[in-house]
Amino acid sequence: MGAVPRVATRLGLRDHLGTVGARTGLARNDYRVTPGLYCVGSPGADSPVLVSANYKLTFDALRRELASVDAWLLIVDSRGVNVWCAAGKGTFSCEEIAYQVRRCRLEDLVSHRRLILPQLAANGVAAHRLKELCGFSGRFGPIFARDLPEYLLQGKASEAMRTVTFTLGERAVLVPLEICMVWKKLAMALPLFLLLSGIGPELFALHSTLSRFAVLLAATLVALVAGAVLVPLLLPWVPFRRFWAKGLLVGALLFLPLLLALPELGLVEGAALLLWVSACSSFMAMNFTGSTPFTSLSGVSQELRSGLFFQLSAAFAAAVLWPLAAFFS
Amino acid sequence: MRHFRYLEDAAILRLDTDKCIGCGNCVLVCPHRIFALRDGKAAIVDRGACMECGACATNCPVGAIYVNPDDGCGCAAYIINSWIAKVRGKPSSGCGC
Numbered sequence: 001m002g003a004v005p006r007v008a009t010r011l012g013l014r015d016h017l018g019t020v021g022a023r024t025g026l027a028r029n030d031y032r033v034t035p036g037l038y039c040v041g042s043p044g045a046d047s048p049v050l051v052s053a054n055y056k057l058t059f060d061a062l063r064r065e066l067a068s069v070d071a072w073l074l075i076v077d078s079r080g081v082n083v084w085c086a087a088g089k090g091t092f093s094c095e096e097i098a099y100q101v102r103r104c105r106l107e108d109l110v111s112h113r114r115l116i117l118p119q120l121a122a123n124g125v126a127a128h129r130l131k132e133l134c135g136f137s138g139r140f141g142p143i144f145a146r147d148l149p150e151y152l153l154q155g156k157a158s159e160a161m162r163t164v165t166f167t168l169g170e171r172a173v174l175v176p177l178e179i180c181m182v183w184k185k186l187a188m189a190l191p192l193f194l195l196l197s198g199i200g201p202e203l204f205a206l207h208s209t210l211s212r213f214a215v216l217l218a219a220t221l222v223a224l225v226a227g228a229v230l231v232p233l234l235l236p237w238v239p240f241r242r243f244w245a246k247g248l249l250v251g252a253l254l255f256l257p258l259l260l261a262l263p264e265l266g267l268v269e270g271a272a273l274l275l276w277v278s279a280c281s282s283f284m285a286m287n288f289t290g291s292t293p294f295t296s297l298s299g300v301s302q303e304l305r306s307g308l309f310f311q312l313s314a315a316f317a318a319a320v321l322w323p324l325a326a327f328f329s
Numbered sequence: 330m331r332h333f334r335y336l337e338d339a340a341i342l343r344l345d346t347d348k349c350i351g352c353g354n355c356v357l358v359c360p361h362r363i364f365a366l367r368d369g370k371a372a373i374v375d376r377g378a379c380m381e382c383g384a385c386a387t388n389c390p391v392g393a394i395y396v397n398p399d400d401g402c403g404c405a406a407y408i409i410n411s412w413i414a415k416v417r418g419k420p421s422s423g424c425g426c
Contacts, residue, residue: 122384123382127354127388140357140358164360290403290407294378295335300408303336304408
């Protein structure tokens with residue numbers, strides 16, 4: 001076996017730039033760490049072996065918390081996906097861990113036969129099967145890497161370390177990606193916006209088409225702020241359990257005052273915009289279910305039916321009313 | 330996670346107490362702490378908080394826990410994409426999460 005690479009426990013400028021890339025979606029799905037064995041500090045034969053995923057943000061979160069620790073890091077090939085999602089997809093599995101244990105010849109390196117697994121790998125890793133697969137037994141450590149030093153000292157994790165959280169900060173870092181994922185859809189919708197704004201008494205008259213297009217685009221951006229920024233940030237304080245209803249409420253509440261402040265918009269035009277903003281905001285909020293750590297598949301399938309029904313009806317009504325309004329003004 | 334509750338009756342989760350050997354794996358791994366050991370057996374103490382991640386069922390050595398086995402996660406984009414894939418007869422493009 002060759003030398004085991006020692007990784008820095010402080011993140012440099014390049015690491016931070018990479019984080020920006022991953023958080024905005026620019027380089028989100030192409031940021032992997034080479035699977036295999038790494039170390040922090042000066043580990044020996046008795047040092048703990050920490051197992052983790054090969055996603056950049058995961059690897060950084062792990063190593064930056066280990067400044068005071070001597071440990072081996074066994075990084076499995078989770079295809080550049082975080083621990084929890086990879087375990088759900090089946091790539092962070094017992095078989096993959098066992099494969100890396102053998103490939104890195106871990107039994108020659110350490111005298112003990114224990115692996116410390118991230119707790120959130122439990123949906124894909126049956127810890128009791130590891131022993132027969134690779135000779136090492138698996139033990140679930142804390143959920144967050146930041147609790148590892150304490151866990152290694154105490155030998156066990158507290159209830160708080162075993163409970164998943166979703167704090168304001170944890171929600172805020174997700175917002176850039178929520179916004180960036182919308183750009184492509186928005187770009188595809190622009191020709192449709194232009195088409196619907198051009199229909200009127202004077203077909204595609206330049207001035208009215210452009211000004212109505214601008215109003216429609218601005219209203220859509222308001223919906224984006226409501227559904228992709230405000231709902232995630234204000235999540236625990238927005239009433240309703242169903243995310244589509246949260247998005248509808250926040251979208252409508254944010255847009256109504258703006259609508260009242262623009263009296264030159266007619267009633268039909270205003271109604272069309274309100275329907276459109278509510279539908280968009282509702283849809284974006286509903287998509288945020290995938291970013292939360294507490295929504296069940298059964299629950300989301302359930303709310304999808306009512307949510308999509310509202311969003312599609314409202315969007316359809318808006319698409320009819322918007323060109324119609326041009327004939328009334 | 331007391332501040333974050335989702336649809337209380339939606340999750341599909343069953344525990345067969347007769348099979349349970351009281352090892353406590355489910356109590357340990359659940360990220361929402363919905364299990365507890367009572368009289369040497371596991372018990373579901375907060376069913377409404379279950380998100381169907383499946384950690385308990387995966388780590389139950391005697392197969393006493395059943396969780397919604399459908400592939401996928403609690404993500405609207407993922408479910409919509411798999412519906413579309415079903416209609417088009419092509420493999421799902423996932424949701425990028």
